[in-house]
Amino acid sequence: xxxxxxxxxxxxxxxxxxxxxxxxxxxxxxxxxxxxxxxxxxxxxxxxxxxxxxxxxxxxxxxxxxxxxxxxxxxxxxxxxxxxxxxxxxxxxxxxxxxxxxxxxxxxxxxxxxxxxxxxxxxxxxxxxxxxxxxxxxxxxxxxxxxxxxxxxxxxxxxxxxxxxxxxxxxxxxxxxxxxxxxxxxxxxxxxxxxxxxxxxxxxxxxxxxxxxxxxxxxxxxxxxxxxxxxxxxxxxxxxxxxxxxxxxxxxxxxxxxxxxxxxxxxxxxxxxxxxxxxxxxxxxxxxxxxxxxxxxxxxxxxxxxxxxxxxxxxxxxxxxxxxxxxxxxxxxxxxxxxxxxxxxxxxxxxxxxxxxxxxxxxxxxxxxxxxx
Numbered sequence: 001x002x003x004x005x006x007x008x009x010x011x012x013x014x015x016x017x018x019x020x021x022x023x024x025x026x027x028x029x030x031x032x033x034x035x036x037x038x039x040x041x042x043x044x045x046x047x048x049x050x051x052x053x054x055x056x057x058x059x060x061x062x063x064x065x066x067x068x069x070x071x072x073x074x075x076x077x078x079x080x081x082x083x084x085x086x087x088x089x090x091x092x093x094x095x096x097x098x099x100x101x102x103x104x105x106x107x108x109x110x111x112x113x114x115x116x117x118x119x120x121x122x123x124x125x126x127x128x129x130x131x132x133x134x135x136x137x138x139x140x141x142x143x144x145x146x147x148x149x150x151x152x153x154x155x156x157x158x159x160x161x162x163x164x165x166x167x168x169x170x171x172x173x174x175x176x177x178x179x180x181x182x183x184x185x186x187x188x189x190x191x192x193x194x195x196x197x198x199x200x201x202x203x204x205x206x207x208x209x210x211x212x213x214x215x216x217x218x219x220x221x222x223x224x225x226x227x228x229x230x231x232x233x234x235x236x237x238x239x240x241x242x243x244x245x246x247x248x249x250x251x252x253x254x255x256x257x258x259x260x261x262x263x264x265x266x267x268x269x270x271x272x273x274x275x276x277x278x279x280x281x282x283x284x285x286x287x288x289x290x291x292x293x294x295x296x297x298x299x300x301x302x303x304x305x306x307x308x309x310x311x312x313x314x315x316x317x318x319x320x321x322x323x324x325x326x327x328x329x330x331x332x333x334x335x336x337x338x339x340x341x342x343x344x345x346x347x348x349x350x351x352x353x354x355x356x357x358x359x360x361x362x363x364x365x366x367x368x369x370x371x372x373x
Contacts, residue, residue, distance in 0.1 A: 001062075001142050001163070001209065001264075001290060001316065040231035043238060043259035045283050051238060052260075052285035058202065058312030059303075059365045060099030060135070061092060062290060066321025066348050069165035070145070071103040073154045073322075077112065080119050086126050088319045091350050093130040095358050096365030099202055100127060101135040101289055101314045106170040107149040109187050117194060124200045133202035135289070135314070138188055139226060140208040141175070141215050143168045160335030162327040162342070168213070176218050184222070185229050192233035203238040203260060204230055205289060210254075211247045220250055227257045242289045243279075255282060264290040269301050276309050287312035293328075294340050299357040303364050317344035320353075 043051075065084040068074040074081075092100065102123070109116040120136075127134050144166035145155070158164035174180055188206075195201055206226040210219035223241055230239050238259035243251040255261065261284045265272050272291075279286050288306065291297055292315035299315070306313040320326045326341035341353050352358045 001166075040228070042231075042257060048238065048259050048284050055202070055312075056098050057307060057310065057365070058099050058133075058287060058314075059306075059361070060097055060101060060132075060312070060314040061318045061345070062314055062316050063089075063092075063100040063102050063318055064321070064323055066319040069154050069157055069322040070167055071105040071140075071169065072108055072149055072151065072167065073165075074103075075105050075108040075116060075119055076151060077115055077119070079154070080122075082122055082126060085123060086129070087350075088346075089127055089130045089132055091346060092318055093132060095345075096362040098131060098365065099133040099135065099312075099314070100318075101137065101205065103137045103140055103208065104169065104191070105149060106139070106174075106184065106187055107151055109191075110183055111151055113187075113190065117191065120191070124195075124198070128200045134200055135202050135205050136191075137205045137208045138169070138191070139175075139184075139206065139210070139222065140169045141172070141210055141212040141219055142166055142208065143172070143213045148173065157322050157324050158333050160327060160331055160333055161324065162329055162331050163323050163325055165322065172213065172215060175215065175222050178221060178225075181222070181225065185225070188226060188229040189233040192230045192235050196234045197236045201237050203240060204235060205240055205242065205262065206230060207241045209244050209264070210241065211245065211250050216247065217249055220253060223250065223254060224257070240287075244290075258284075260284060261286045262289045264288070266291060266293045266297055268296050269305065272297065272302060272305065276305075276311055280309075285312075287314075289314050290316055292316055293342055299360045303360055307364050315343075315345070319346045319348060319350075320344040321348065326353075 064074050065081050065088055067081045067084045068079065073079045124134055144163040147167050148171040149167040149169060154165055170184060192204065207223050210223050211217065227239060240258040240260045240262045241254040242262035242264055243254055244264040261279050261282050263275060263279060265275050265288055276286060288311055291302065291313055317325050325343040327335055327338060328342040344353065345357065346352055
């Protein structure tokens with residue numbers, strides 16, 4: 001989910017400067033902070049494959065209900081919308097999806113930890129009702145709105161603008177202030193600890209696009225702490241942070257710490273195949289946690305490749321709504337409705353933008369178990 005000139009490499013779904021040999025480190029090295037738990041072992045390659053073989057082929061989507069402009073609006077009490085979630089997740093399952101990726105929001109937890117956990121539990125229940133596993137995300141550096149996260153009524157979307165209300169989690173100021181991370185540590189530990197053995201959670205994606213919005217390596221310490229906190233809380237599911245963009249030090253460290261290799265790709269088909277080939281050299285299961293931007297990467301061309309390569313995949317967007325991600329990155333205020341949508345799959349009434357795409361998803365999906373290479 002990238003947009004800004006600061007992330008031009010990632011805008012095309014690229015990742016650069018990765019160490020392609022199998023990483024040597026198997027421990028989440030202890031960051032220099034007395035609050036951090038002792039290092040806990042990263043999963044072995046065999047553990048990762050044993051887990052992956054028990055999964056169906058993960059074919060999912062990044063989800064916000066169409067009624068939410070950002071993850072604050074998704075999770076805070078006054079705008080939490082289980083009715084829309086239930087309806088739209090039901091459509092997703094009927095299409096053929098079996099998993100979804102969701103962004104949590106620290107400021108919502110900070111204001112009401114127990115209420116947040118109860119709403120997250122409600123969401124997990126709705127997803128499970130429809131046969132969908134959930135991949136939660138704790139932190140995110142993306143900030144399309146150019147604002148820090150805030151509580152209360154969220155600004156309405158700017159007409160014609162892609163994802164105009166999106167804010168980071170936590171604020172960039174907090175990311176760079178380790179002395180103030182006590183709340184972040186509690187947020188991760190309490191959430192992971194509460195759901196550490198919950199089979200509705202497929203795995204934890206600890207940090208979306210660290211380094212975005214010009215943050216660069218300033219986000220690396222929080223990445224390392226997030227792994228240490230989640231492992232210290234006894235996570236029974238795999239942990240990961242996806243590689244993306246031209247951030248070699250961050251990407252290398254993320255690969256060293258992750259149980260699964262995850263990545264973002266909005267590229268054409270030859271580039272996707274190259275990415276998958278490079279990342280498979282790490283000897284671990286590979287999952288693409290963001291993809292699909294018309295007309296470059298499409299269901300008809302890319303989804304069969306993900307399946308053939310036994311790579312799980314989560315496209316961006318389900319139902320077109322207040323995020324307006326059917327407009328392309330960088331669309332100006334007042335831009336006309338695009339003839340070809342950029343992201344998203346369905347209209348608010350459940351009808352598809354392209355019925356052929358829905359057919360492809362149905363044909364490719366199913367109870368396909370993963371095999372060890």
